[in-house]
Amino acid sequence: RPLPLSYMVFxxxxxxxxxxxxxxxxxxxxNFRAIARALVQRSGRKVLTVDARNHGESPHSPxxxxxxxxxxxxxxxxxxxxxxxxxxGHSMGGKTAMTLALQQPDLVERLVSVDISPTESVTVTxxxxxxxxxxxxxxxxxxxxxxxxxxxxxxxxxxxxxSAVRQFLLTNLVESEGRYTWRVxxxxxxxxxxxxxxxxxxxxxxxxxxxxxxxxxxxxxxxEDYPEIERLFPEAEIQYIPGAGHWVHADKSQExxxxxxxxxx
Numbered sequence: 001r002p003l004p005l006s007y008m009v010f011x012x013x014x015x016x017x018x019x020x021x022x023x024x025x026x027x028x029x030x031n032f033r034a035i036a037r038a039l040v041q042r043s044g045r046k047v048l049t050v051d052a053r054n055h056g057e058s059p060h061s062p063x064x065x066x067x068x069x070x071x072x073x074x075x076x077x078x079x080x081x082x083x084x085x086x087x088x089g090h091s092m093g094g095k096t097a098m099t100l101a102l103q104q105p106d107l108v109e110r111l112v113s114v115d116i117s118p119t120e121s122v123t124v125t126x127x128x129x130x131x132x133x134x135x136x137x138x139x140x141x142x143x144x145x146x147x148x149x150x151x152x153x154x155x156x157x158x159x160x161x162x163s164a165v166r167q168f169l170l171t172n173l174v175e176s177e178g179r180y181t182w183r184v185x186x187x188x189x190x191x192x193x194x195x196x197x198x199x200x201x202x203x204x205x206x207x208x209x210x211x212x213x214x215x216x217x218x219x220x221x222x223x224e225d226y227p228e229i230e231r232l233f234p235e236a237e238i239q240y241i242p243g244a245g246h247w248v249h250a251d252k253s254q255e256x257x258x259x260x261x262x263x264x265x
Contacts, residue, residue, distance in 0.1 A: 002068075002075035006057035007050045010036040014044035017084040017109045019260075021049045022073065022093030024116075024247075025127055025196060026169060026184055028056035031090075035249055035257060042261050045086075050076065052093065054185035061185075064192035066099040066200050073100055077107060088260065090114040090249065091220070095199055101206040102232065111210045111233070112260060115218050115248050117225035118232050122197045130169060131190050133159035134182055142178040149173060152180070168247070202232060210236040211263045215244030215251060237263075 008029050012018075019039060021032040029049040036047040051058035053072055061068075073096065077085060087108050089097030094116035101108040137155045139148045152173055153166055160166045174183045189196070210233040214221040221229075221238065229236050239259060244251040 002071040003053050003059045003061060004079075005050050005053070005072050005076050007048050007076065008033070008036070010040045010047040010049075012040040012044045012046045014046070016045055016264075017086055018046035018048055018082065019043075020073070020077075020082075020085045020087055021047065022087065022089035022096050023049070023052065023055070024091030024093050025189070026055070026130070026172060027090070027093070028171065028183075030056070030171070032249065035253060038253075038257050039260060042257060043264055045264070048080075048085075052096065054188050056183065060188065062188050062191075064188050065195055066095050067103075069096040070100040070103055073097075074104060074107065083107070084109045086110045086112070086264070088112040088114065089116075091116045091246065092196055095196075098206070098232070099200060099202075101208065101210075102202045102204070105206050105208060108206070108208055110208060110263065111206065112263065113210070113212050114256075115214050115220045115246050117212065117221045117229055118199045118202075119225050119228050120198050121220060122194070125197060127197075128193055129159050130165070131186055131193065134169060134172075135186050135190070137182075139180040141180075145175060148175070148180045164247075164250075205232050205234050208235060209263070211259070212236055212238045213248060213256070213259055214238065214240050215246060215248045216240040216242045217244060218246040218248070220246055 023031045029051045032049045053061050087097035094113035101111045133156050137152050172182045172184045241252045241255045249256045
């Protein structure tokens with residue numbers, strides 16, 4: 001059963017299909033706020049940023065699969081009366097976008113998969129360790145937010161050694177009635193992590209224009225993935241942004257925005 005997703009709209013004057021951004025694992029719609037504003041200015045198109053199920057302000061569910069997340073986005077497109085869109089998905093959001101394009105190609109004018117391929121990601125990811133570390137965090141009730149954040153960061157740091165990654169994970173720390181919790185559904189995500197790291201089986205390709213936009217310093221799209229990319233996305237272009245890691249849009253935001261705008265031409 002598709003869920004009603006939380007989303008933000010950044011309005012633009014252009015009549016072309018809007019861009020719909022789908023974030024990665026443990027992310028949220030706020031990850032693309034600055035990018036969305038810049039793309040409205042550069043392209044004129046409306047931009048939506050969306051919280052996936054079990055993330056951000058969207059509902060929680062024990063079900064976590066790309067087929068289910070695709071149906072959630074399809075429900076949102078119908079709700080907003082959008083017959084077509086440009087799907088831009090990072091990591092988990094990229095696999096959701098690819099799934100939707102392969103299931104319902106008529107809904108997708110163009111597709112951008114950011115630093116993820118339609119293959120298994122198990123060997124290149126640290127997310128299992130991150131989730132386990134987040135689940136172990138313990139914070140006393142009714143302390144200042146700054147103190148809670150510092151305590152959470154101290155507890156994450158032995159496992160999550162890159163400061164930028166810790167700050168990204170800490171965007172999920174929220175306070176409710178004096179208690180601090182993670183707004184992501186770590187239980188459901190942990191239970192389905194193997195499925196999230198994989199990708200569904202498809203036989204019919206998506207025929208539309210597709211951009212695989214990768215970070216040159218990231219292992220998530222390699223030459224070993226090219227045959228499967230070409231099989232499922234025969235019109236695909238693969239582009240690497242120099243000096244960017246897995247979070248391409250955060251590491252090299254201007255280059256990322258320019259690559260998206262060039263793809264829209």
